[in-house]
Amino acid sequence: MSTPREMIGENEDAAPVEMLAALFEAHGWTTEQVNDEEVSGEVPGAWTTYQVRGIWRIEDKVLQIICLPEIRVSEDKRAAAYELLSRINEQLWLGHFEMWSQGGVILYRHGLMLGDDGMLSLDMAQMAVETAISECDRFYPAFQFVLWGDKSPRGALDAALVDAAGEA
Template identity: 85%
Template sequence: MTTTREMIEETHDAAPVEMLAALFEAHGWTTEQVSDEEVTGEVPGAWTSYQVRGIWRTEDKVLQIICLPEIRVPDGKKREAYELLSRINEQLWLGHFDLWSQGGMIIYRHGLMLGIDGMLSIDMAQMAVESAISECDRFYPAFQFVLWGDKSPRDALDAALVDAAGEA
């Protein structure tokens, strides 16, 4: 019997939602295919577990990767959160962080343009998920410092980047 890992290793390209679902299953992460255009998985990170969503837009051939670090911004901290988001986004080459207007959640988003065939390789899927988790892990402490440690956005980001640079 072929395992999920063997199946995705043998698969060169697949529909984006199917490939992400197979990747999540191969790693043993909880996954749910919400629809033909959306899959979600629970992915462990260094600080917390993240909900990672893949949303496929057929007409644009774009797969959006959304990572939710389960950080809610209280109303009294929104100004500081927006300043921190701006400072963090200056550090990113791919993707960006947002403050979701519904519910005040911090999210990370990145869009992958997949071309005419709209297929996703296992390598691209793995890199996209790893990148989202890596960026959320990298900046998670900064959000905590601002929201619960009363640090300024500048000090929080400096402290988070020093801590991340010191980890091996």
């Protein structure tokens, strides 16, 4: 298996979609380059396999990282899920969680503003993907507690953060 540095080149930056595709491939993760502006990969986490998407907005020089933990919220759980999302987002420094109004899909989203050259370093790509997976892993149990365990959003978040702290 090649490393991303071998695929891109030592100390080389690359176009964002190209860099993410090389990173996914180097890790052996299933990857699909949707088009010149989007790449998708399946990345294993602690709780599930996440779909991680990189979407490049060339006109804004922004790479959007989206991580989908395959959580759908039923209509009857939406109010509790929105409260949980609000509580979770208070804990985050980078990115945020949201729920798409169509289908109730939970996702993590973060935008990286790149320089005028629009290039992405390997270290930045690795950090962005690792952060997305880490945050999804950290809060995945809270979603489970609310959606399937009927815990309150506050109780679910408290339990998830205590459980995560105990895993180290």
